[in-house]
Amino acid sequence: MTTGLLKPALYREAGSDADPAHPALLGGACGCGHVFFPMQNFGCERCGRTDLSPRALTGRGRLLASARVHLHAGKHRHAPFTVGSIALEDGPIVRTILVDDGVPFQAGDALTATLVDVHDADGNLRRDLRFQREA
Amino acid sequence: MTSTLKELRPVYVVGIGMHRYQFMSDTTYIDLGLAAVRAALADAKIEWPTVQSAYIGRALLPMACGRPILRHLGASGIPIVHVENASASGSTAFRHACIEIASGLNDVSLVLGVDKPMPIARAESLTGIGNLADDAIAPFTHFALLGDQYASRYGVKAEDFALVAVKNHRNGSKNPFAQHQKERTLDEILGGKRISGTLTSLQCTPVGEGAAAVIVASEDGVRALGIDAARAVRVTASVGRSQRVYDNATRYDAMLTEETTKLALAEAGRAPADLDIVELHDAFTVEEVEYVEAMGLCPDGRAIHELKEGAFDIGGRCAVSPSGGLIAMGHPIGPTGVGQIAEIVRQLRGEAGPRQQPNAKIGLAHMVGVGAVCYVHVLEA
Numbered sequence: 022m023t024t025g026l027l028k029p030a031l032y033r034e035a036g037s038d039a040d041p042a043h044p045a046l047l048g049g050a051c052g053c054g055h056v057f058f059p060m061q062n063f064g065c066e067r068c069g070r071t072d073l074s075p076r077a078l079t080g081r082g083r084l085l086a087s088a089r090v091h092l093h094a095g096k097h098r099h100a101p102f103t104v105g106s107i108a109l110e111d112g113p114i115v116r117t118i119l120v121d122d123g124v125p126f127q128a129g130d131a132l133t134a135t136l137v138d139v140h141d142a143d144g145n146l147r148r149d150l151r152f153q154r155e156a
Numbered sequence: 157m158t159s160t161l162k163e164l165r166p167v168y169v170v171g172i173g174m175h176r177y178q179f180m181s182d183t184t185y186i187d188l189g190l191a192a193v194r195a196a197l198a199d200a201k202i203e204w205p206t207v208q209s210a211y212i213g214r215a216l217l218p219m220a221c222g223r224p225i226l227r228h229l230g231a232s233g234i235p236i237v238h239v240e241n242a243s244a245s246g247s248t249a250f251r252h253a254c255i256e257i258a259s260g261l262n263d264v265s266l267v268l269g270v271d272k273p274m275p276i277a278r279a280e281s282l283t284g285i286g287n288l289a290d291d292a293i294a295p296f297t298h299f300a301l302l303g304d305q306y307a308s309r310y311g312v313k314a315e316d317f318a319l320v321a322v323k324n325h326r327n328g329s330k331n332p333f334a335q336h337q338k339e340r341t342l343d344e345i346l347g348g349k350r351i352s353g354t355l356t357s358l359q360c361t362p363v364g365e366g367a368a369a370v371i372v373a374s375e376d377g378v379r380a381l382g383i384d385a386a387r388a389v390r391v392t393a394s395v396g397r398s399q400r401v402y403d404n405a406t407r408y409d410a411m412l413t414e415e416t417t418k419l420a421l422a423e424a425g426r427a428p429a430d431l432d433i434v435e436l437h438d439a440f441t442v443e444e445v446e447y448v449e450a451m452g453l454c455p456d457g458r459a460i461h462e463l464k465e466g467a468f469d470i471g472g473r474c475a476v477s478p479s480g481g482l483i484a485m486g487h488p489i490g491p492t493g494v495g496q497i498a499e500i501v502r503q504l505r506g507e508a509g510p511r512q513q514p515n516a517k518i519g520l521a522h523m524v525g526v527g528a529v530c531y532v533h534v535l536e537a
């Protein structure tokens with residue numbers, strides 16, 4: 022039995038058509054050309070249209086910035102950890118935790134999405150999306 | 157047809173009053189608020205019953221905190237409006253009081269910013285739209301990421317950002333209303349507790365409480381109440397904006413600052429080079445670097461160089477955050493934008509003592525708030 026995803030509304034194990042090798046991010050697209058993450062049905066932030074379509078975004082992007090977080094107040098997460106701003110190749114910019122491989126991150130690094138084991142608030146094992154440097 | 161603030165009846169700030177920004181204490185919000193309002197009334201040399209409306213800026217205190225404060229001045233029955241607009245709550249309250257005076261509805265209004273630290277929830281966390289990072293990216297990490305992005309764009313070092321804190325703590329050491337009133341060396345700032353990215357604790361605004369009050373009046377109000385017109389400072393522009401979809405999505409604070417400042421300066425008929433003082437939202441050092449460029453106070457990528465040359469010091473080309481800014485004066489939220497106006501008025505009157513920017517004639521106040529919103533005001537002696 023595979024471990025369930027922590028946030029199945031945001032990503033899936035299967036890749037996108039353009040990038041089958043990495044988990045896809047569950048974004049959306051508007052007829053105006055705006056591509057966004059995550060998917061929502063409230064209305065397009067650029068033009069206000071409501072006929073929005075789900076779009077699986079590739080799990081590939083480039084690092085815009087990173088920061089090592091030394092102080093964290095929440096009890097379910099322990100500093101230090103590293104976060105990044107990632108420009109997805111499909112357009113949206115996302116921010117989340119990076120898999121730290123010990124080598125300092127540089128703006129422009131090619132990154133890919135991966136699923137890692139985490140514990141949810143109730144202590145159950147789940148898998149959550151991270152970005153790591155491309156092998 | 158629409159008008160700008162400057163095209164309507166002239167609006168003047170005629171009284172300013174502060175309760176020092178401080179770490180959380182047993183002082184009630186009533187004491188904080190009353191101290192600021194009584195100081196502003198005394199500064200204007202007017203009596204409470206002459207004030208015709210009150211705007212309260214607050215973001216952390218629970219609903220309806222205004223009358224529990226103001227009733228102790230003698231309940232006069234005036235309208236009281238509470239304004240919540242995140243960090244820009246005080247600035248927004250000020251804007252709407254100015255609009256009321258400019259419109260001719262009233263001649264004298266009070267703006268009070270007051271807050272105490274309280275646990276609060278952000279509406280953005282209740283939208284039902286998920287978030288990959290959840291609480292992993294606190295505000296200080298949002299700005300740590302922007303700092304890293306700026307550093308790789310222009311090749312600046314971590315200690316370069318800390319120079320903003322050296323300047324602002326130096327300014328704060330001369331401000332009796334500042335939460336931090338201690339000059340700090342670059343080594344002290346860099347050697348402080350590491351928070352996120354290159355940010356250390358003295359490069360981040362402290363959590364605190366306080367109050368700031370200003371009284372705004374029309375020319376009729378100034379005349380009728382015998383207010384000293386020589387100490388009145390005119391508000392020549394007021395602009396509020398909110399975030400759009402930007403190509404450079406992570407730099408929305410800077411993009412929003414750029415467009416809001418441009419509109420405000422156009423409304424005042426001024427250029428960035430005309431500004432003698434600027435009070436801006438420097439909750440984190442990188443913000444000052446980003447915003448002085450976004451405002452056009454120096455070309456893109458030149459802020460650190462200009463900072464090193466002293467261009468933004470008191471006595472420099474344009475004193476940026478002579479109060480100490482959010483980093484040293486503090487950021488109790490509701491009061492912050494009102495406190496900026498009080499500082500600019502004090503400077504433009506030439507009453508800022510050891511932190512006086514020589515010959516200051518034109519000042520600009522800038523706040524951003526989560527959401528994101530941005531408010532900019534221009535004041536002229």
Ligand SMILES: [Zn+2]
Nearest residue numbers: 051053065068
């Ligand atoms: Zn659209």
